Amino acid sequence: MARRWRSLAALAIALASLSLGLAACGGGADDEAGGGTGTSGATYANPIIAGQQPDPTIVREGRDFLLSTTSRAWAPIFPLFHSRDLVNWERIGALLPRAPAWSAAPYWAPELTRFRGEPRAYYTARLRRDRSRACIGVATARRAAGPYRDLGRPLTCPPSGAIDPFVIDDEHGNPYLIYRRYRDGGGIWARALRADGLAVRGREHLLLPVTPADEGVVEGPELLRRDGRFVLLFAAGGCCRPPCDYREAAARADRLLGPYERAPRLVLRDGPALRCNGHGTTVGDGRGRRWLVHHGVLADDPVNVRRSTLLEPLRWDAGGWPVAGEDGRAVQRAAAPLGVAQGPPAPATPDLTTPRLDPAWEWPWDRPARAVQRDGRIELRGEPAGAVLARQVLPAADQRAQVTVQRNDCAAGIAGVEGGQDSGVAHGIELLPGGRGVRVWQGPTGGGAGRTLATAEVAKAADPPELAVLIADSHTIRFAVNGTPLPITATTSDNQRAIRVGLTCRGPRASGAAFGALAITP
Incomplete structure (x- = not known):
């Protein structure tokens, strides 16, 4: 595809x-x-x-x-x-x-x-x-x-x-x-x-x-x-x-x-x-x-x-x-009225070197994401229900999204977000604050801690640690920490598929996370 x-x-x-x-x-x-x-x-x-x-x-x-x-x-x-x-x-x-x-x-x-x-x-x-x-x-x-x-x-x-x-x-x-x-x-x-x-x-x-x-x-x-x-x-x-x-x-x-x-x-x-x-x-x-x-x-x-x-x-x-x-x-293809060439689509990975967030970032309608972009990273403020900053990914058989967590006062991570009519479900991995553990979770993007699918310890701390989700055919989601796959697979529902990648931060409003080196690739 x-x-x-x-x-x-x-x-x-x-x-x-x-x-x-x-x-x-x-x-x-x-x-x-x-x-x-x-x-x-x-x-x-x-x-x-x-x-x-x-x-x-x-x-x-x-x-x-x-x-x-x-x-x-x-x-x-x-x-x-x-x-x-x-x-x-x-x-x-x-x-x-x-x-x-x-x-x-x-x-x-x-x-x-x-x-x-x-x-x-x-x-x-x-x-x-x-x-x-x-x-x-x-x-x-x-x-x-x-x-x-x-x-x-x-x-x-x-x-x-x-x-x-x-x-x-x-x-x-x-x-x-x-x-x-x-x-x-x-x-x-x-x-x-x-x-x-x-x-x-x-x-x-x-x-x-x-x-x-x-x-x-x-x-x-x-x-x-x-x-x-x-x-x-x-x-x-x-x-x-x-x-x-x-x-x-x-x-x-x-x-x-x-x-x-x-x-x-x-x-x-x-x-x-x-x-x-x-x-x-x-x-x-x-x-x-x-x-x-x-x-x-x-x-x-x-x-x-x-x-x-x-x-x-x-x-x-x-x-x-x-x-x-x-x-x-x-039609899949037709004559162009004026013959002006169409360029390639915008890259899936946003440019983090600019002083403003890319306009393609989205968040739940009733829970605005408190996020800024500076110094090559995105800073996302925490929410008890979980702050979400998401963007659509282009259709492809497989997608990989990875990010480094440079600071995490909250439980900070990355997720594949399903695309329902009015609400979605996220499957994510988050780095727990104050420790070396990670949590794989599933829950509604509209809020809530969701349920834990698995936990694991980070065997060797990276500086900063890297989290990744791998989405196959918008349907199955796998997770990795510092390049090492975790032995767990999440499956999206039949009437929804993961069409967004989201940065997440769950914790008190005063908490927050900083993300860098974001890459989204088919």
């Missing part, structure tokens, strides 16, 4: 100088007027952002493209990526550095847009005082790259729940919020917005009901304007548990509130190497073409662990319906 990913990275080519062609409130404009894909014969390869990066959303500001994805139970909330060519992406931060006071995890389906020219991020979260309630929030910014400031209250929090927001003007220029109703039959609904887009008004309107063919789900709406009609893109089927059967579909209407006619064919279905594709958002390339950014999983992923961000060419058939990929099948 690692060889295939290296091949993808080598063959992938970037897209450059592209534009969204957005309408005033985030709806697509009629900008698919023709144009070519470049003459260099270059190609790009999917995924454009590998890892667990579902529900992508994108906006353009000048020459810059900003893309964000679902973060579920991890913070900073909604990772933010930057590109100038739509294929080479750099993680630069997040939309929300911390959880708004009214909200709780999971955080998913952000929607970057412009409302009357102002950058906005509409998103889904739970209501903190009633975590059974799915709500839509909104944050504003002066620049699409942020910083974003949350409204301080949910935009809407109906009893039936509301998720997957999208904002667009109707045929009269009135703004509407489009969303999936979470319960009570589901379906895609619309509700009018106040003129400033910061409050809902009026009653709900059903745009698209769920049919038996949808297998209980229609979600991830985006609306485009084309030839005087509203074209609704949406996902149907199961996205997130095996066996997944997600796919992208379309419907259209003369008026925003319908009635909607469904397309006779899917917009996007499985391809030879990529499956369960959907929850798309579109972007114009400035040469008259539009592309679909969406998520999907590798065909050889048995448990749908990583929903990566993918890119497909989008065209319109003779009947005026959108078709993505290669005649409706997700």
Whole structure:
């Protein structure tokens, strides 16, 4: 698998100088007027952002493209990526550095847009005082790259729940919020917005009901304007548990509130190497073409662990319906619109010589990691429940992560962290404070000491001692101390796999640890 990913990275080519062609409130404009894909014969390869990066959303500001994805139970909330060519992406931060006071995890389906020219991020979260309630929030910014400031209250929090927001003007220029109703039959609904887009008004309107063919789900709406009609893109089927059967579909209407006619064919279905594709958002390339950014999983992923961000060419058939990929099948490789080369992915190992933490570090949404980086090491403050500073690792058959513990007032270590929907489980090894012993443990990343799987003494003290986890196929985890393997193997659950590596520090708040010589290698 690692060889295939290296091949993808080598063959992938970037897209450059592209534009969204957005309408005033985030709806697509009629900008698919023709144009070519470049003459260099270059190609790009999917995924454009590998890892667990579902529900992508994108906006353009000048020459810059900003893309964000679902973060579920991890913070900073909604990772933010930057590109100038739509294929080479750099993680630069997040939309929300911390959880708004009214909200709780999971955080998913952000929607970057412009409302009357102002950058906005509409998103889904739970209501903190009633975590059974799915709500839509909104944050504003002066620049699409942020910083974003949350409204301080949910935009809407109906009893039936509301998720997957999208904002667009109707045929009269009135703004509407489009969303999936979470319960009570589901379906895609619309509700009018106040003129400033910061409050809902009026009653709900059903745009698209769920049919038996949808297998209980229609979600991830985006609306485009084309030839005087509203074209609704949406996902149907199961996205997130095996066996997944997600796919992208379309419907259209003369008026925003319908009635909607469904397309006779899917917009996007499985391809030879990529499956369960959907929850798309579109972007114009400035040469008259539009592309679909969406998520999907590798065909050889048995448990749908990583929903990566993918890119497909989008065209319109003779009947005026959108078709993505290669005649409706997700592509592994396609012609690059502008023929700009895609570089290799960022290295898994962060640079510890810089004065700031790498933006790819994450932590549990309700337990911010108190960490700094200086003098070539990371200092992590302790928490009784366990501080966790984690980062995703790229798909590979095997991963090795090792780190030296330069100071440990707390129980300090390294762990493989499983990637559940809303919470994960960690399997780690930690150096006990004040002694030469190590502890292998298993427990929730959300807090708690977990249970001890094994203990061992460090036969010969190293200066500083080195701890390592070895993750095979994201499924089995082994442990080593100072290069010596321990005779114990941990196995992840069937519906979760270890897709993050985390530094851990369990102890009083006044305690802490210092880590150096971190290396993450496939």
